[in-house]
Amino acid sequence: MPTSSASNHSSHPEDLIGRLNSAHTPYEVKLKALRDLKNQIIGNRTKKLAFLKLGAVNSVVSILSSAVVAGGWENREFYELVLVQCAAIIGSFACGLEEGVNAVLDAGAFPLLLNLITHINDKVADAGARSLKLIYQSKRAPEYDFLQEKNMEFLLSLLNSKNENVSGLGANIITHSCQTTLEQNTLSEAGVIERLVGLLRGSLIQRDASLESLASMIYGNPEVASKFLSPENGRALSVVVELIKDKQPRTRMLACMCLIYLRNASTSYLQDSEIKNKLVMILLELLDDPGQVGDEAPFVLSSLISQKEDMQKIAYDADVVDKLCENLNIFSFQPTRLQGTFLALADLCSKLECCRDRVIHLKVFKFVTEALAHDNPHVRSAACYFLRNVSRSVKNLSAGQFMNEAVAAPLVQLLFDSNESVQIAALGAISNVVVDFTAHKSLFMQFGGVKQLVQLSKSMESAIRINAVWALKNLAFLVNNKCKEEILLELTISTLSSLISDPEASVQEQALALVRNLVDGTLNSIDYVFGENGLLLHAIGKQLWSTSKVEVLIQGMYTLSNVASGNELHKEAVMDQLFPKTINDKETVLVMFMQSADSRLRTAAVWALVNLTFPSSPGACGRVTKLQNAGIVCQLKNIVNDPCLDVKLRARTALGQLIMFGDAS
Amino acid sequence: MSLFWIFIHHLAEVQTMATSKKLITKQEWEKKLADVKVRKEEMNKLVMNFLVTEGYVEAAEKFRLESGTEPDIDLATITDRMAVKKAVQSGNVVDAIEKVNDLNPEILDTNPQLFFHLQQQRLIELIRDGKVEEALEFAQEELAPRGEENQSFLEELERTVALLAFEDVTNCPVRDLLDISQRLKTASEVNAAILTSQSHEKDPKLPSLLKMLVWAQNQLDEKATYPRINDLSTAALEDPAV
Numbered sequence: 001m002p003t004s005s006a007s008n009h010s011s012h013p014e015d016l017i018g019r020l021n022s023a024h025t026p027y028e029v030k031l032k033a034l035r036d037l038k039n040q041i042i043g044n045r046t047k048k049l050a051f052l053k054l055g056a057v058n059s060v061v062s063i064l065s066s067a068v069v070a071g072g073w074e075n076r077e078f079y080e081l082v083l084v085q086c087a088a089i090i091g092s093f094a095c096g097l098e099e100g101v102n103a104v105l106d107a108g109a110f111p112l113l114l115n116l117i118t119h120i121n122d123k124v125a126d127a128g129a130r131s132l133k134l135i136y137q138s139k140r141a142p143e144y145d146f147l148q149e150k151n152m153e154f155l156l157s158l159l160n161s162k163n164e165n166v167s168g169l170g171a172n173i174i175t176h177s178c179q180t181t182l183e184q185n186t187l188s189e190a191g192v193i194e195r196l197v198g199l200l201r202g203s204l205i206q207r208d209a210s211l212e213s214l215a216s217m218i219y220g221n222p223e224v225a226s227k228f229l230s231p232e233n234g235r236a237l238s239v240v241v242e243l244i245k246d247k248q249p250r251t252r253m254l255a256c257m258c259l260i261y262l263r264n265a266s267t268s269y270l271q272d273s274e275i276k277n278k279l280v281m282i283l284l285e286l287l288d289d290p291g292q293v294g295d296e297a298p299f300v301l302s303s304l305i306s307q308k309e310d311m312q313k314i315a316y317d318a319d320v321v322d323k324l325c326e327n328l329n330i331f332s333f334q335p336t337r338l339q340g341t342f343l344a345l346a347d348l349c350s351k352l353e354c355c356r357d358r359v360i361h362l363k364v365f366k367f368v369t370e371a372l373a374h375d376n377p378h379v380r381s382a383a384c385y386f387l388r389n390v391s392r393s394v395k396n397l398s399a400g401q402f403m404n405e406a407v408a409a410p411l412v413q414l415l416f417d418s419n420e421s422v423q424i425a426a427l428g429a430i431s432n433v434v435v436d437f438t439a440h441k442s443l444f445m446q447f448g449g450v451k452q453l454v455q456l457s458k459s460m461e462s463a464i465r466i467n468a469v470w471a472l473k474n475l476a477f478l479v480n481n482k483c484k485e486e487i488l489l490e491l492t493i494s495t496l497s498s499l500i501s502d503p504e505a506s507v508q509e510q511a512l513a514l515v516r517n518l519v520d521g522t523l524n525s526i527d528y529v530f531g532e533n534g535l536l537l538h539a540i541g542k543q544l545w546s547t548s549k550v551e552v553l554i555q556g557m558y559t560l561s562n563v564a565s566g567n568e569l570h571k572e573a574v575m576d577q578l579f580p581k582t583i584n585d586k587e588t589v590l591v592m593f594m595q596s597a598d599s600r601l602r603t604a605a606v607w608a609l610v611n612l613t614f615p616s617s618p619g620a621c622g623r624v625t626k627l628q629n630a631g632i633v634c635q636l637k638n639i640v641n642d643p644c645l646d647v648k649l650r651a652r653t654a655l656g657q658l659i660m661f662g663d664a665s
Numbered sequence: 666m667s668l669f670w671i672f673i674h675h676l677a678e679v680q681t682m683a684t685s686k687k688l689i690t691k692q693e694w695e696k697k698l699a700d701v702k703v704r705k706e707e708m709n710k711l712v713m714n715f716l717v718t719e720g721y722v723e724a725a726e727k728f729r730l731e732s733g734t735e736p737d738i739d740l741a742t743i744t745d746r747m748a749v750k751k752a753v754q755s756g757n758v759v760d761a762i763e764k765v766n767d768l769n770p771e772i773l774d775t776n777p778q779l780f781f782h783l784q785q786q787r788l789i790e791l792i793r794d795g796k797v798e799e800a801l802e803f804a805q806e807e808l809a810p811r812g813e814e815n816q817s818f819l820e821e822l823e824r825t826v827a828l829l830a831f832e833d834v835t836n837c838p839v840r841d842l843l844d845i846s847q848r849l850k851t852a853s854e855v856n857a858a859i860l861t862s863q864s865h866e867k868d869p870k871l872p873s874l875l876k877m878l879v880w881a882q883n884q885l886d887e888k889a890t891y892p893r894i895n896d897l898s899t900a901a902l903e904d905p906a907v
Contacts, residue, residue, distance in 0.1 A: 039763050043773040043780035046810040088770040095774040130771055164864075204864035247866070290817075291778070333816055 011036050013050055020059040027070075027082065030063060034085040042092050052093065052103055060089050061107040068112065080119075084127045087116060091131030094138065101138040110135070110142065117158070117166055129165035133209075136169070136176045144177035152190050159195040164203045171196060171209035175216045184221045193217065193228055197236045204248065211243065211254035218261045225265035237262075241275075244282055249293045253286050253300055260304045279304055280314050287323050294331075298324065298340030306347045316355050321348055325362040332367065335376040342371060342382035349389040356393040360401060372410035377419040384414065384425035391432040402433045408447050415452040420461055427456065427467030434475040441479060445486060450475070454490045462504045469499055469510040476517040481525055484518050493532045497539040505549040512540065512555035519562045526566040529559075534573065537563070541577030544589050550598045557593060557604035564611035568619050571612055575623055578608075579630070587630065594635045599644035606639070606650040613657040624661040633658055671701050689891040691904055709734040711871055718860065718869040720747045738865055742768070746859045753852040758787040765855065769862050779858050781811050781818050785825055786851045789842050792828045800829065 010016075019025050019033045037056065041048045064086035071079030090109050093100035104110070113135075116128025135141045145151055158170030174192065178184055187193075196217075199210035218225045229237055243255035256279055263270040283304065286297040301320070305311040315321075324341050331337040345364070348355040371383035391402045411433070414426035430453070434444055444450075453475070456468035476487055488496075499511035515536060519526045529536040544556045564574040578588045593605035609632065612623050627633075636655045642648045689697075713734045716725040722743045725736055745768050752761035762783055765772055773780045784807055791800035804826055812819035824839050831837035841847065857867040875897055882893055892902035 035763070038770065039766055042762075042766050042770055043777065044807070044810075045814070088766070092770055092774050095771070127770075130769075134771070134774075204861065207864075248861070 011040070013040075013047075013054055016040075017051070017054045017056055017059055020056075020063060027067075027078070031078075031082055031085065034060070034063070034082065034089060038085055038089045038092065041089070045097065048093055048097055048100060052099055057090065057093055057100070057103040057107045057109070060086050061104075061109045061112065064090070064109070064112050068115065080121050080124050083116060083119070083124050087113060087124070087127035087131045091127075091134045094131065094135045098138060098140065101135060101140045104135060105140065105142070117169065122163060125163055126165045129163065129169045133165065133169045133172045136172045141176055144173050146177065146183050146186050146190075152186070156190065156192070156195070159192065159199070164205050167199060167202070168205040168209040171199060171206070171213040174213035175209070178213070178216045181221055184217050184219075184224050187217055188224045188227050193224070194233065197228075197233050197239075200236065200239050200243070204251070207243070208248075208251055208254055211240070211251070211258050214240075215254065215258045215261050218258065218265055220261075220265060222266040225262050225269065228262070229269065244278065249286055249289050252282055253293050253297055256282055256286075257300045257303070260300065264303065276311060276314055277318075280311070280318050280320065284315075284318055284320055284323055287320075287327060295334060295336040295340065298327075298337070298344040302340070302344045302347050305344070307350075309351045312348050312350070312352050312355065315348060316352060316358070321345070321355055321358045322362065324348075325359065325364050328364060328367040332370070335374070335379050338371060338374070339376070339378045339382040342379070342386040346382070346386040346389045349386065350392070353393055353395070356390050356396060359390055360393075360396055365406065369406045369410055372407075372414060377417070377422050380414060380417065380419075380422045381425040384411075384422070384429040387411070387429040388425075388432050391429070397433075397435065405443070407433070408443050408449070412444070412447040412449045412452060415449070415456060420464065423456065424463050424467050427453075427464070427471050431467065431471040431474045434471060435477055441475060441483060444475070445483070450487055450490050454495070457491070457499060458495065462502075462507065465499070465502065466504065466506045466510060469507060469514060473510055473514040473517055476514055478517075478520075481522065484525060484528070488518065488528060493528075493535050497535045500536070500539040500543060505547065505552055508543060508547070509549070509551045509555050512543070512552065512559055515540065516555060516559040516562055519559065523566055526563055526570050529563060530573070537573055537577060541580065544577065545580070550596065550601055553593065553596075554598070554600050554604050557601065557608055561604060561608040561611055564608050568617060571617065571623065572619060574608070574612065575626065579626060588627075588632075590627075591631060591635055594632075594639060599642070599647055602639060602642065602644065602647045603650060606636075606647060606654055609636070609654040610650055610657065613654060613661075615657055615660050620657075621661055624658055628658070671703075687889040688905060689889055691892045691902060694892045694902065706734070711874070713737075714866075715869040715871045717743060718866065720750065720856075722747065738863055742863060746856060749859065750852045750856050753783070753786065753855055754848050756790045756793070756848060758783055758790055761855065762787075765859065768859060772858050772862050776858055777811070777815065778818075779854055781808075781815075781821070782851050782854055784808055784811065785821060786848065788825055789828070789847065792825075792834075793843055797829060 016033055016037055020030060020037070025033075037051065037060070041051055064083065067079045067082040067086065071083065090104050090113065094104045110132075113128045113132050117125050117132065119125045119128065144155070146155065155170055155173060158173070159167055161167045161170070174187065174196075178187060193214070196210045196214050199206040200214075201207075202210070214228065218228060227233075240255050240258050244252055244259065246252050246255065259270055259275070259279065263275075283297055283301045286293055287301070288294065289297065301315070305315050324345050327337065327341050331341070345359060349359060368383050368387060371379050372387075374380050374383070387402065387407070391397055393401075396402070411426060411430060414422055415430075417423050417426065430444075430449065434441060434449075450472075453468050453472050456464050457472065459465050459468065472487060472491070476484060496511060496515065500508055500515070502508050502511065515529065518528050529540075540556050540559055543552060544560075547553065560574050560577065563570050578590055590605050590609070593601050596602055596605075609627070613620055613627070633655070636651050636658070639647055639651045640655060642651060709728075709732045713725060713728060713732075713736050716728060717736050717738055717740075720743055722740055725740060725743065728734065729736060729740075745764065749761050749764045749768070752758070752764060762773065773783070788800055788804055788808060791803060804822065808818075808822050808825075812822045825842060827839045828834055828837070828842060831839075834840055834843060860867050878894070879897075885891065886893075890905045892905055894900050895903050
């Protein structure tokens with residue numbers, strides 16, 4: 001059938017797919033229909049979704065597979081045209097559309113495309129490589145196993161290819177699948193770095209692909225970083241340094257990323273102030289990019305400044321905070337941009353008070369409120385992360401900047417979020433926000449925060465339990481008894497005691513710290529641990545005798561210390577835990593704690609001694625005898641000159657008190 | 666770029682020598698220029714770069730044969746690129762889109778702004794041809810979803826659809842969209858995107874070299890009086906005014 005009449009066919013989606021699927025349609029007409037389909041979907045998300053629903057991917061993949069076979073027999077050139085169109089369509093479905101990637105993978109296109117890249121016709125190889133590259137941009141693409149020798153050989157053959165799309169694909173595969181240190185080292189040993197360095201001097205596609213995969217190989221790996229910088233790679237570093245000034249914004253960004261990962265991998269590279277300033281200035285400019293580069297730039301910025309106070313200061317001085325806040329306004333409809341911007345702001349606010357002040361001055365809180373309720377879970381998490389860091393500002397916290405209705409209400413809502421990582425991020429934010437010195441804690445309770453925190457403290461997911469108990473602990477910090485009672489009423493003593501005995505040590509630690517905060521303060525609050533026949537006290541005592549985790553022991557000892565500061569009954573109850581009847585009367589965990597290598601545990605133990613032997617209390621004498629029998633005096637003498645001043649001071653006080661009761665030799 | 670740095674180098678020399686304005690005669694200047702060595706091959710590359718970027722295929726082919734300078738790009742792709750450019754310039758946007766997709770399907774898939782501008786141009790052409798119903802349908806089906814994805818597209822779309830609201834489009838506030846310059850703008854955007862996808866600079870190097878020359882002369886004017894090039898097309902050295 002001549003092509004001119006084929007153009008009379010309807011290009012309505014259903015008809016188009018019908019023609020592709022029909023066994024009676026001649027291949028010439030199918031080729032025309034394929035081109036038509038391609039031109040309809042490229043750049044057009046709506047059309048892609050519509051055709052996906054009609055099963056277009058399956059139709060195209062089956063034409064592709066039959067064309068591969070048919071082309072082997074006859075009319076090779078014609079079938080090559082079909083292959084090119086099919087590959088282009090498959091690639092377009094996979095481009096920027098997760099549903100598309102899924103459909104393409106489910107239809108079994110992947111192995112077919114892999115076969116195309118070794119095709120003798122360069123145009124076919126090009127089309128196959130392009131499609132695979134687009135698939136590899138998605139996280140859903142299959143992981144490439146570099147550890148298999150055959151795979152590594154194939155990868156190297158890709159990287160060596162003269163076809164820029166094929167060698168670029170090789171680099172893209174590394175970017176996608178290289179994650180572990182073992183994979184990084186294996187690639188490096190196979191000589192991949194040298195090849196990637198070679199590609200840095202190639203075409204735009206090769207350069208960008210190479211920069212990105214170099215970054216993924218260097219990330220967190222000092223060994224690979226130093227191999228990259230070794231003389232055998234010539235002036236590789238200076239090539240990358242040149243590329244941060246490239247005309248293409250994407251190249252600039254990827255080159256920055258490479259340098260940042262290099263300097264993060266080891267503190268001995270790229271630490272001079274010139275490169276620091278340059279990186280900040282270039283990323284600052286890239287934040288203005290309206291497209292994908294601008295979406296990704298805040299994440300790269302975050303990797304530059306995260307955990308690095310000096311870099312945060314440089315960024316602050318370059319007005320990066322202002323630029324990011326401005327972008328919250330301009331790009332408020334772009335989720336990736338919002339996520340990255342909040343992450344970068346969070347990093348800036350992690351340490352420097354000036355950044356926190358600036359952010360508050362620029363009134364970003366209305367964006368925070370919106371972001372906390374955003375459709376996209378990543379945006380919600382990022383907003384929480386930001387809130388957590390900005391609320392580290394004691395000054396602004398005590399001024400009640402954070403605990404207002406606009407923040408508290410959506411934040412409490414996030415505790416009900418269906419996404420676990422959002423819940424964890426929200427708990428992190430709440431933990432900081434509730435450490436509030438004013439009366440604002442009640443606001444949090446009003447919104448039902450306590451109830452939900454308690455629910456989450458019973459979660460199956462340990463990360464959620466830890467964070468929930470952490471938040472409760474901070475909520476219980478320096479509050480009045482009314483608040484404490486409300487927390488306990490909701491939580492119940494039995495739940496709290498099972499949290500103390502949680503399988504996760506970090507949960508135990510936080511639960512003990514929560515009890516420590518609850519019993520801190522008035523005599524009445526000490527009574528909380530005596531409810532339900534001293535269930536909590538027993539749980540604490542049991543942990544002290546069984547766990548080896550020093551953090552847990554510290555919190556446990558401080559809790560007992562707080563209890564021992566109470567009345568006679570309280571002190572005796574602590575003694576019962578330290579000298580349990582089931583164990584030899586003369587042995588106590590205290591001796592072990594006082595010999596601990598951790599000065600914090602030594603301090604906590606000696607504090608308890610000070611409180612137990614306080615001279616004016618009537619039962620002190622009996623307790624002193626018991627302690628002396630257990631050899632405490634000898635232990636105390638060992639630490640009166642402790643290198644830790646805290647230990648030294650408390651040990652002397654305790655020893656003084658013990659001596660007052662007579663024979664302390 | 667080397668020519669430029671040689672120039673800058675001279676500039677620096679002059680700067681260190683002169684505290685007040687220095688006079689350089691034409692003779693001295695020409696002597697200095699004679700010392701500057703520029704390789705013929707590099708000059709040829711610049712010319713080839715210009716011909717290729719601007720899309721003069723035949724001239725590039727002739728120049729390749731005459732000078733032996735290899736173009737940094739497959740000449741066949743220039744023909745394709747020019748065909749796309751020409752299609753947009755003559756208002757045949759559908760044809761242009763098909764040609765771009767044949768050339769490299771990634772261009773329009775990864776460049777939403779360019780894709781939108783081409784679709785917008787298609788809408789403009791429909792309106793120009795008086796196909797009101799088709800234009801409305803096209804705006805609704807093809808362009809509206811893009812507007813939902815991007816705020817600035819929505820604004821541009823609204824501006825374009827406004828063309829339909831005026832009886833006399835030659836005298837309305839958005840008439841510039843119907844201008845031939847709008848086609849040229851879109852065409853050059855497509856041209857630049859294709860060049861970038863071919864790892865080629867969007868702009869030829871020669872004009873920027875001339876810009877640098879003018880800038881360098883302006884800098885030098887503050888420090889010295891020298892034979893200046895005022896007419897770039899002849900590049901004649903003018904005698905310094907004493």
